[in-house]
Amino acid sequence: MEHPWEKKFPVNAKDYKLYEDIGEGVSATVYRALCVPLNEIVAIKVLDLEKCNNDLDGIRQEVQTMNLISHPNLLKSLCSFTNGHNLWVVMPYMAGGSCMHIMKSAYPEGFDEPVIATLLYEVLKALAYLHENGHIHRDVKAGNILVDLNGAVRLADFGVSACMFDTGDRRRSRNTFVGTPCWMAPEVMQQLHGYDFKADVWSFGITALELAHGHAPFSKYPPIKVLLMTLQNAPPGLDYERDRRFSKSFKELVGTCLVKDPKKRPTSEKLMKHHFFKQARAVNYLARAILDGLSPLGDRFRTLKAKEAALLGQNKALYEDKEQQSQKEYIRGISEWNFNLEDLKRQAAMIQEDDIECSECNVSTKQEDWRDDLNPAERLSPERVTFSNSAPSKEDAFDGLHDLETSLASFPIKPLQALKGCSDVGEDGQNASNPIWNGSLSDSEEQFPAQSSSKEAVLHADELLMESKLRAMDPKTNRDEGEHLGQNGLSHDAQSAKQRPKKLISECERDDLQLRYKSENNCCGQPLYWQKKDIDKFSNVEDAADGAVIQRKGRFKVTSADLYPKIQGSTNCLSGAVYGGPSSHTTPNPAMCPLLPSLHSILQQNTMQKEEIIKLMKFVEQMTDTQSESTEVITNELQASPVSVRERELQSLATHLQQSLGSLIEELQKQRMRNAQLEKQIHSLANQK
Numbered sequence: 047m048e049h050p051w052e053k054k055f056p057v058n059a060k061d062y063k064l065y066e067d068i069g070e071g072v073s074a075t076v077y078r079a080l081c082v083p084l085n086e087i088v089a090i091k092v093l094d095l096e097k098c099n100n101d102l103d104g105i106r107q108e109v110q111t112m113n114l115i116s117h118p119n120l121l122k123s124l125c126s127f128t129n130g131h132n133l134w135v136v137m138p139y140m141a142g143g144s145c146m147h148i149m150k151s152a153y154p155e156g157f158d159e160p161v162i163a164t165l166l167y168e169v170l171k172a173l174a175y176l177h178e179n180g181h182i183h184r185d186v187k188a189g190n191i192l193v194d195l196n197g198a199v200r201l202a203d204f205g206v207s208a209c210m211f212d213t214g215d216r217r218r219s220r221n222t223f224v225g226t227p228c229w230m231a232p233e234v235m236q237q238l239h240g241y242d243f244k245a246d247v248w249s250f251g252i253t254a255l256e257l258a259h260g261h262a263p264f265s266k267y268p269p270i271k272v273l274l275m276t277l278q279n280a281p282p283g284l285d286y287e288r289d290r291r292f293s294k295s296f297k298e299l300v301g302t303c304l305v306k307d308p309k310k311r312p313t314s315e316k317l318m319k320h321h322f323f324k325q326a327r328a329v330n331y332l333a334r335a336i337l338d339g340l341s342p343l344g345d346r347f348r349t350l351k352a353k354e355a356a357l358l359g360q361n362k363a364l365y366e367d368k369e370q371q372s373q374k375e376y377i378r379g380i381s382e383w384n385f386n387l388e389d390l391k392r393q394a395a396m397i398q399e400d401d402i403e404c405s406e407c408n409v410s411t412k413q414e415d416w417r418d419d420l421n422p423a424e425r426l427s428p429e430r431v432t433f434s435n436s437a438p439s440k441e442d443a444f445d446g447l448h449d450l451e452t453s454l455a456s457f458p459i460k461p462l463q464a465l466k467g468c469s470d471v472g473e474d475g476q477n478a479s480n481p482i483w484n485g486s487l488s489d490s491e492e493q494f495p496a497q498s499s500s501k502e503a504v505l506h507a508d509e510l511l512m513e514s515k516l517r518a519m520d521p522k523t524n525r526d527e528g529e530h531l532g533q534n535g536l537s538h539d540a541q542s543a544k545q546r547p548k549k550l551i552s553e554c555e556r557d558d559l560q561l562r563y564k565s566e567n568n569c570c571g572q573p574l575y576w577q578k579k580d581i582d583k584f585s586n587v588e589d590a591a592d593g594a595v596i597q598r599k600g601r602f603k604v605t606s607a608d609l610y611p612k613i614q615g616s617t618n619c620l621s622g623a624v625y626g627g628p629s630s631h632t633t634p635n636p637a638m639c640p641l642l643p644s645l646h647s648i649l650q651q652n653t654m655q656k657e658e659i660i661k662l663m664k665f666v667e668q669m670t671d672t673q674s675e676s677t678e679v680i681t682n683e684l685q686a687s688p689v690s691v692r693e694r695e696l697q698s699l700a701t702h703l704q705q706s707l708g709s710l711i712e713e714l715q716k717q718r719m720r721n722a723q724l725e726k727q728i729h730s731l732a733n734q735k
């Protein structure tokens with residue numbers, strides 16, 4: 047039988063009849079269609095070029111790659127052409143749809159092992175081919191594994207694939223931030239040393255978990271959390287206890303792919319020889335095992351869409367709530383993470399310190415909580431959340447600690463820093479490209495030497511807390527802990543950690559500290575919320591004006607402004623006036639200038655100390671396994687006070703504004719009366735004339 051790609055497909059829209067839609071990506075809708083002259087059913091991906099105005103390069107690249115590749119496990123385009131402002135990409139029709147859709151419709155708890163082995167082996171052949179030819183796919187996930195009626199498997203979506211040779215210098219590692227967060231390798235997130243085809247091996251490992259559980263690890267979390275969890279947690283994996291239905295070889299396969307150090311991951315070529323694939327069968331087995339009894343793709347797609355729309359409708363009223371917001375992210379579809387920077391910025395702004403601190407240690411409990419909040423309809427497609435790292439062994443816990451340390455130590459300002467930089471007041475003081483900021487930070491340290499020690503204390507406290515949390519996860523460690531408690535109630539390990547000079551502190555916590563410094567160094571004592579507003583305004587202008595798009599593809603847009611937010615002006619109160627923020631209207635009394643930052647500093651220090659006391663109290667409670675009422679009362683009081691300080695600030699501002707408004711209204715009324723009198727006088731003069 048002649049293969050579709052051996053035929054010559056017409057490049058004119060009138061030769062095709064579009065039927066129902068069978069898939070939707072961020073950038074395109076896919077239709078089943080008939081190629082009339084050839085009487086052949088095809089799939090047509092319709093991309094609205096107007097909507098992807100900045101991404102023409104990306105689209106061209108996807109189409110080029112789809113044209114050039116030639117491998118039975120890769121989805122090739124048959125032809126492509128423009129139709130009005132749309133680009134039509136004609137492809138072979140994969141009637142089974144994507145593995146993600148198959149799972150969502152009929153296998154919400156994932157596939158059986160022989161099915162997984164068969165699917166993954168086919169994907170691996172495609173990856174080995176791509177890697178051998180210098181390509182990184184960069185978006186390996188169940189949503190991009192398509193199956194046809196005979197069970198043939200093809201890897202699709204080259205929208206974000208990259209050619210490792212395309213920089214001219216044939217360098218083999220990339221430096222762009224693309225992929226879908228749950229499947230994204232840590233080195234892609236880190237952006238530190240670039241990445242290579244081993245990033246696909248990580249995504250392949252995540253895909254294996256996705257096929258096993260029906261969802262990817264961390265899939266219920268908003269992208270920003272996924273980034274943090276991937277970087278901070280031990281890699282996810284199959285749990286020896288809870289995933290009993292899976293073989294040891296499958297667990298090993300996943301384990302070898304999900305190693306944080308890309309150098310330690312096997313190549314796709316080598317993975318093909320893994321003994322797990324001994325169970326892989328001929329593809330027609332897939333047709334029997336997973337496609338039998340499924341309704342036509344279009345119907346399945348419609349049902350899924352209707353379900354999602356119903357969920358969205360149900361939750362609409364609650365979407366302002368941040369957890370609901372995260373659900374919305376999830377409902378939009380695992381394969382449709384809206385991974386644009388604006389979303390991330392918003393989410394970064396919503397994430398509280400606690401969320402970040404606890405992401406490593408409380409995965410299992412938080413995950414349960416999270417799941418408890420799911421609405422009933424979402425439970426229609428039950429998601430079993432099983433992370434191997436939710437109950438790690440002692441070794442895992444310490445590996446995790448090490449991982450955490452290295453990942454945080456090397457965690458670059460991009461992209462997370464950029465996000466926080468855009469939504470918070472702060473930016474990383476270590477950013478060498480920002481001399482003003484560096485200057486102001488060191489100034490602040492000189493000006494307030496006492497803060498250095500308090501910063502040090504915070505670092506140690508955080509280090510202790512993190513370590514204790516990691517240890518608290520391990521029942522064995524917990525048991526042993528009692529024997530190891532030192533005089534101050536801290537374990538020897540925790541004590542020695544305290545003495546160690548290393549700083550085990552998350553980047554976001556570091557940001558937060560710098561943020562505090564900055565507020566202390568705010569020479570005019572201008573309220574922070576005004577600054578933030580200024581910066582938002584400023585960065586928006588900047589975004590629009592000169593944020594050169596470094597990478598953009600549908601859900602992605604990373605601009606130079608995003609990576610290196612221009613906040614120099616905003617870090618220094620003098621330059622506040624340059625961009626005309628509220629600070630430009632205030633005329634600070636020079637004599638008061640040195641006083642206000644000091645007062646701010648004292649206030650901030652006070653708050654920090656209170657927070658540390660709470661943390662230490664909680665830590666001691668954890669160690670002694672008690673929760674005294676008095677502690678709770680004190681904690682509540684302490685926790686309440688920073689809020690009330692801010693509340694008071696806001697209240698006084700509100701009162702001030704109300705007063706100003708009142709006097710303005712009064713003034714306006716006086717003017718009106720004066721106007722009315724003048725008008726009367728004019729009228730009477732006119733009448734006299």
Ligand SMILES: Nc1ncnc2c1ncn2[C@@H]1O[C@H](COP(=O)(O)OP(=O)(O)OP(=O)(O)O)[C@@H](O)[C@H]1O
Pocket residue numbers: 068069070071072073074075076089091121137138139140141143144147189190192202203205381382600
């Ligand atoms: N040839 C095909 N046959 C059948 N279904 C297809 C085909 N191509 C795509 N689909 C379906 O359409 C969905 C979206 O397609 P695709 O992933 O190419 O769009 P996209 O905009 O690049 O998506 P994203 O970037 O979000 O992954 C796929 O997940 C799949 O379910």
